[in-house]
Amino acid sequence: MNVQVDGKTLIPAVDFMVDPSSGSSTKIWKQRPITAAEIFNAYENQKLYSSLKSNKEFNSVVIDVQNYKNDSLKKANALAYSLVELCDVMVITNEKFTFSVGREQYPNALLFVQGKAIDNMRQIETQIESVFKARHTARNVIAMLPAKKKTKETIVFSAHYDHLGGMGQNVYFPGGNDNASGTSMLLHLADYFKENPVPYNIVFMAFAGEEAGLVGSKYYTENPLFKLSDIKFLLNLDIMGSGEDGITVVNATLFPKQYEALVAINEQEKLLKQIKKRGPAANSDHYFFTEKGVPAFFIYTMGDNKHYHDVEDTYEALTFNEYLDITRLIAAFVKGL
Ligand SMILES: [Zn+2]
CATH class of the missing domain: 3.40.630.10 (Zn peptidases)
Known part of the structure; x- marks a missing residue:
């Protein structure tokens, strides 16, 4: 597992967290920044989906949620979880990280990065290998x-x-x-x-x-x-x-x-x-x-x-x-x- 932004290797669990249901991703990102209008305006939101589906210029998106709170934050996060069906997603956040157990696996990678850990974000590179084990034996x-x-x-x-x-x-x-x-x-x-x-x-x-x-x-x-x-x-x-x-x-x-x-x-x-x-x-x-x-x-x-x-x-x-x-x-x- 390795995430690099502009040549800096991010520290797992401190600078970034991979969602427990994340898919794998080994690539150099061609990321498309997501605008506020695309999060909150239904029309812009629809346009975003069709452009991501047809446009091959981008292979990933970045959503900066640092300035959102409560309902706005929920909406922005919901967009991240829905876009991960289409491409790799990075969420820039200032929230405390928590982890959980994945019960499914998304087709693409979803990761959360602390805003203070990054700067320009010209180049993102990921090496995330995620394996979903559908069956796991545990005992009471x-x-x-x-x-x-x-x-x-x-x-x-x-x-x-x-x-x-x-x-x-x-x-x-x-x-x-x-x-x-x-x-x-x-x-x-x-x-x-x-x-x-x-x-x-x-x-x-x-x-x-x-x-x-x-x-x-x-x-x-x-x-x-x-x-x-x-x-x-x-x-x-x-x-x-x-x-x-x-x-x-x-x-x-x-x-x-x-x-x-x-x-x-x-x-x-x-x-x-x-x-x-x-x-x-x-x-x-x-x-x-x-x-x-x-x-x-x-x-x-x-x-x-x-x-x-x-x-x-x-x-x-x-x-x-x-x-x-x-x-x-x-x-x-x-x-x-
Ligand atoms: Zn407990």
Whole structure:
């Protein structure tokens, strides 16, 4: 992977980012700059498409979105994603880079470049090799701590252990907060409940494929190892590395009694700054369980760490300020269920 602008080699993940669904591109660009009118005026926009289709003078486009915000920015970005069907696209941006998992592959390359990394842009040269793997095997890892006295009632803790992998040979997304932190808490809770048993089975589910669209947990809810209706409550842990500003509980509005119980424990034990409530959201592995009627909370921490889906989401960047308080809160919550 190599991107050069006017002879300068750009630094991946700092100066540029390749879209996770990008196609390959090895060429010297003959780029056509896109005007504001072509983004915002329907007539000019149509003319742009036909000229790109018929005119072979250009093999790529450059869209500078640095001066756009909100809806204008959305429109400009949408144009980039639609033009990638026709040719290679470079978006000049000043937004923070984030990465994700591609579930398809565009026929051409799509890359984002920081405005401050480039100057004139007379010559762009790319060497991007992108391979789409339609099938990839990953595994959920599941362990059970059976209750001393036989019962069907089960508490589930879940945390996804996958992240984004890398981009090219040298860029790695560590996923410290998202979600090594939750995976580690899962193991911590396994140790805790082994020493401090409760009258329920406890099942620990480390899911794969969350970042690719909740794939591992969706698979599990379609192929459960025991009846989903035996799950008394599920607690999904994702992004547990900070907590200076407390935690947010997704699904709090669906289960107000359990939410109140959590808040009461917190007030009594003086653990966290706040427990914010949030409605249902399809934003982590609790989602498909909720859809199937399993009572569940998704808990995430709030705090100073703002690294998300980037190369700086490292162990070192996390405070783990409330890590032990959260496990205390969860342990007391489970005992009270
Ligand atoms: Zn996550």
